Amino acid sequence: MEEEVYEPVIGLEVHCELKTITKLWCGCKNEFGVEPNTNICPVCLGLPGSLPVLNEQAVKFAAMIGLALNCEVKPSIFHRKNYFYPDMPKDFQISQYDQPINVNGFLKLDKNVTIGVVRAHMEEDTGKTTHIGSSGRIHESSGASIDYNRAGVPLVEIVSAPEIKSAEEAKKYVSELRAILVATNTTDGKMEEGSMRVDANVSVRKIGSIEFGTRTEIKNLNSLRSLVRAIDYEISRQINVIKNGEKVKQETRHWNEDASTTVPLRSKEEADDYRYFPEPDLVEVDLGNDIVRQLKQSLPVMPLERRQRIIELLKNPNEDSAFIVVDLDLDGLLLEVVKQGADAELALKRFSNEFAGYVEEVKALQPERLVELLNLEQTGQLSATQAKAVFAEMLTTKSSPSQISTGLGFGGLEDSELSELLKGIISNCPNEWNRFKDGDGKVQQFFIGQVMKATKGQANGKVVLSLLEAMKNS
Amino acid sequence: MDNNEEQIISKQDVSYVASLARLDLNDDELESFTVQLSAVLVHAKDLSSIDLSDLPPTSHPLALKNVFRLDTARESISREEVLSVAPQRTETGFLVPPILGED
Amino acid sequence: MQSRIDTFKFDSASSIASQVSKGRVSAMEITEQHLARIKSLNSDLNAFITVSDNLARSQAEKIDKKFKNGETLGPLAGVPIAIKDNIVVRGVETTCASKILKGWTPPYNATVIDKLIEADAVIVGKSNMDEFAMGSSTEHSAFGPTKNPFDLDRVPGGSSGGSAAAVAANLVPIALGSDTGGSIRQPAAFCGVLGLKPTYGFVSRYGLVAFASSLDQIGPFAKTIEDMKLLMTVISGHDSNDSTSLNFETTPVLNPSKTDIKGLRVGIVKEFNEGLTSNIAVSLKNAIEKLQVAGAVIEEVSIPSVKFCLSAYYLIAPAEASSNLARFDGVRYGARENGDNVEQMMIATRTKGFGDEVKRRIMLGTYALSKGYYDAYYKSAQQVRTLVIREFSKVYSSVDILLSPTTPSTAFKIGEKLDDPMEMYLSDIMTIPTNLAGHPAINVPFGSDDSGLPIGLQIMAPALKDGKLLSIANFLLSQEGN
Numbered sequence A: 001m002e003e004e005v006y007e008p009v010i011g012l013e014v015h016c017e018l019k020t021i022t023k024l025w026c027g028c029k030n031e032f033g034v035e036p037n038t039n040i041c042p043v044c045l046g047l048p049g050s051l052p053v054l055n056e057q058a059v060k061f062a063a064m065i066g067l068a069l070n071c072e073v074k075p076s077i078f079h080r081k082n083y084f085y086p087d088m089p090k091d092f093q094i095s096q097y098d099q100p101i102n103v104n105g106f107l108k109l110d111k112n113v114t115i116g117v118v119r120a121h122m123e124e125d126t127g128k129t130t131h132i133g134s135s136g137r138i139h140e141s142s143g144a145s146i147d148y149n150r151a152g153v154p155l156v157e158i159v160s161a162p163e164i165k166s167a168e169e170a171k172k173y174v175s176e177l178r179a180i181l182v183a184t185n186t187t188d189g190k191m192e193e194g195s196m197r198v199d200a201n202v203s204v205r206k207i208g209s210i211e212f213g214t215r216t217e218i219k220n221l222n223s224l225r226s227l228v229r230a231i232d233y234e235i236s237r238q239i240n241v242i243k244n245g246e247k248v249k250q251e252t253r254h255w256n257e258d259a260s261t262t263v264p265l266r267s268k269e270e271a272d273d274y275r276y277f278p279e280p281d282l283v284e285v286d287l288g289n290d291i292v293r294q295l296k297q298s299l300p301v302m303p304l305e306r307r308q309r310i311i312e313l314l315k316n317p318n319e320d321s322a323f324i325v326v327d328l329d330l331d332g333l334l335l336e337v338v339k340q341g342a343d344a345e346l347a348l349k350r351f352s353n354e355f356a357g358y359v360e361e362v363k364a365l366q367p368e369r370l371v372e373l374l375n376l377e378q379t380g381q382l383s384a385t386q387a388k389a390v391f392a393e394m395l396t397t398k399s400s401p402s403q404i405s406t407g408l409g410f411g412g413l414e415d416s417e418l419s420e421l422l423k424g425i426i427s428n429c430p431n432e433w434n435r436f437k438d439g440d441g442k443v444q445q446f447f448i449g450q451v452m453k454a455t456k457g458q459a460n461g462k463v464v465l466s467l468l469e470a471m472k473n474s
Numbered sequence B: 001m002d003n004n005e006e007q008i009i010s011k012q013d014v015s016y017v018a019s020l021a022r023l024d025l026n027d028d029e030l031e032s033f034t035v036q037l038s039a040v041l042v043h044a045k046d047l048s049s050i051d052l053s054d055l056p057p058t059s060h061p062l063a064l065k066n067v068f069r070l071d072t073a074r075e076s077i078s079r080e081e082v083l084s085v086a087p088q089r090t091e092t093g094f095l096v097p098p099i100l101g102e103d
Numbered sequence C: 001m002q003s004r005i006d007t008f009k010f011d012s013a014s015s016i017a018s019q020v021s022k023g024r025v026s027a028m029e030i031t032e033q034h035l036a037r038i039k040s041l042n043s044d045l046n047a048f049i050t051v052s053d054n055l056a057r058s059q060a061e062k063i064d065k066k067f068k069n070g071e072t073l074g075p076l077a078g079v080p081i082a083i084k085d086n087i088v089v090r091g092v093e094t095t096c097a098s099k100i101l102k103g104w105t106p107p108y109n110a111t112v113i114d115k116l117i118e119a120d121a122v123i124v125g126k127s128n129m130d131e132f133a134m135g136s137s138t139e140h141s142a143f144g145p146t147k148n149p150f151d152l153d154r155v156p157g158g159s160s161g162g163s164a165a166a167v168a169a170n171l172v173p174i175a176l177g178s179d180t181g182g183s184i185r186q187p188a189a190f191c192g193v194l195g196l197k198p199t200y201g202f203v204s205r206y207g208l209v210a211f212a213s214s215l216d217q218i219g220p221f222a223k224t225i226e227d228m229k230l231l232m233t234v235i236s237g238h239d240s241n242d243s244t245s246l247n248f249e250t251t252p253v254l255n256p257s258k259t260d261i262k263g264l265r266v267g268i269v270k271e272f273n274e275g276l277t278s279n280i281a282v283s284l285k286n287a288i289e290k291l292q293v294a295g296a297v298i299e300e301v302s303i304p305s306v307k308f309c310l311s312a313y314y315l316i317a318p319a320e321a322s323s324n325l326a327r328f329d330g331v332r333y334g335a336r337e338n339g340d341n342v343e344q345m346m347i348a349t350r351t352k353g354f355g356d357e358v359k360r361r362i363m364l365g366t367y368a369l370s371k372g373y374y375d376a377y378y379k380s381a382q383q384v385r386t387l388v389i390r391e392f393s394k395v396y397s398s399v400d401i402l403l404s405p406t407t408p409s410t411a412f413k414i415g416e417k418l419d420d421p422m423e424m425y426l427s428d429i430m431t432i433p434t435n436l437a438g439h440p441a442i443n444v445p446f447g448s449d450d451s452g453l454p455i456g457l458q459i460m461a462p463a464l465k466d467g468k469l470l471s472i473a474n475f476l477l478s479q480e481g482n
């Protein structure tokens, strides 16, 4: 298999918008989805004469991100990155270059895999361009309208080491990073709104080679799905290029979701001559040890550790469910209900599925109520279906699960009533009963169905089954 | 002109720099700018006669640190006031000719 | 030699403010009087790009109403002032003397403008300048050159030539300029008025259209020390909109009343004494004698690195300018040329909108920052800056102030240096070092040359000794012609 001779080397640059109240250099609101050009002022429009003043909260958020990613927080300065683009009001971007605020960190994907974080620096976002034209395709558009609401929104750009080995691992890295950022409450991590954006640097090399191959940078990765598909596409494209005896060109490529391909962005020969130089309108930033220590202490427990706390409670570890529960910030409640006696396995199952759709409502419930509900299901007093119905009621009424259950008529049937009912059904269906006695498992569903029909769904399937088993053996 | 030796910047350099700066030069301008920029850069060569090795670069005349603003919002300016002096506008935005992005 | 220096009865800003405050004359009368004078003389001098008569009259009206209501008026009550056209005034066209900004009315005020309005000054117009403050003669203006009031065939200096000429010709008692490499002091010297470049960070730059951000300072022009002090007191101070604005524990003293010249240690910079015209050398010698007589101690000092300042400046300033002027791209404000796509539109707009001198500096700066040249040019220049600062601070351990001519020559003829940029750049050789160091320096008119053109002397001092400069300038002024 020739394919296996090559291995990909992937590095990711993740831009995330910080959840500050105002922009990075001015007091305009940092808001998503408002009327175009309503959060603007001389500073974020780059009007002649205007000057930037740094938002202290943005710096603290940036440092917190660095600390959460195990970086060293250092004294830093800003540079100007010079290039012309109409959605960039000053035609330069204020960014950090050779003295970024955070360096030398790492991110743990799980117990065994760690990806280096080279740096996490501050910079400003650009405005947004809407192409005006019939097809919506860029080169056919007749013009563009620019909205500067997003111009000057604070960003942190997190640059990974080129240590990611597959598209799947890239996905895992972004998911983990997103979880960490959301936990620190510095960003909302919404890829679909563009508050978290990923560029991937991809190269391939022969397995065993120490040197890196020529890399391409892929832009426009708006979802985890695009990330995986684009990287996989780019890996095989590069392998094909090499196999055909050609060389991979260092360039920036754009992921086209509809066509499922990456295409080169128009490359200008001077495109990367950014003429960086220290921003003369801003001064050095040095938070100092005391503030950095305070920020570090203010950091919450990181998601990996939170998942670990859940997994430790389980007989059969389920990483995915634990990820969901932590991601929804339901893990604290989960640990509490388990502590109060709920079964950990069942609790995780319900928290990561049924409860996951009602995060705020579930958080508003008393843990004791959830414990009660889970225990009713665990002990077979409620079927899974019944438990779901009770849960749905709990979200709107203040009653206890057992009250709701009684109200719905669940568990109102005594075992003796059920036995009588079953005896009647058995006598009407001798063939099925014989098959059941012969060990035909499929027929048990038939009897449960008959009971449900007769009781209008109020019987507990588990109880019915145990009665059937008891009758078979008697 | 016999100052070719003194021309430490070539016409190609000037033309590259003009394209970086989004300026279009005709042949005459290219010629004269090359001569004039060379003259300044020749003068600037005297910097290489000083030993600068132990000197850190100064980008600020004052060594200020940590100048911040609080994260509190203030009113935006009027969209209409800004759009009314824009070269071209849409109802709510700044209108520009098509942007060439990808092919 | 045609001159526009006449016998117009000159009223200082201080005297106008005191008259208006006492109700002896109305702000409107003063305003009309000055607008009329501007109207009659500006066609010869071309000192103003825009005369803001509407704004001026409405301000005057407000001030007079305030007085009628018994309110106390501000320290510049009714004083007409000219504003260099690179400082934004809300609703008044601000062009920076460039075609590229033609028609742009800013939606905001510079901090200094807010302060002037608060002080009840009356803004009568936007003064002419070299395009984006790049030049030493005010010939590089898209609106034509300003003429020197002493000789209409000569330049007023630059880049704040309009402000200097307006004060010299008594169109206004005070004016604001900006100084990046000498743009206040050199025109002040050519026009025979006082011009101060304050300590970097003493006056807010918010609303000053940036040329070279780490060197730019707004500063005053006036004819009396009292007026300089008055204007500086109004415009200086911390501004939270400018990150490089100084935030003092205690505001530096601007009181120029009486500095004892006795015992004052005055350094004469050896390197600046080479190649002076004999007239200027004589003026400097006279000033030294007056100081000596009053008890100052004169010492010749050497600052070897000043020789390299011109080179460093002509790398740093263009580099910062190349970036600061990128925003003039035809997208958001100002002029726009047509283009099939955004990039062509930007190129056409910038190519047609900028004059040659601006293009020259943008290209020089772009080159100094570009790949492969940054270390040799930009970084070396920044290292020279460190050297200059160190040498100045060493010299200031043995002297209190430095004295030199402001310019190597008096006002030159219009067109004389236009074809040789390098020759033009040399006009700033004595003013540039203090911009690199961030120190204050002032031009004091002191004598004139054989053709009657003003000669200016420059006093330099360590950071925040702006007040000291005013008091020594006061002494020299009192000695001029004695």
Ligand SMILES: [Mg+2]
Pocket (backbone or CB within 6 Å): A095, A123, A157
């Ligand atoms: Mg970036």
Ligand SMILES: [Zn+2]
Pocket (backbone or CB within 6 Å): A023, A026, A027, A028, A039, A040, A041, A042, A043, A044, A045, A152
């Ligand atoms: Zn803003």
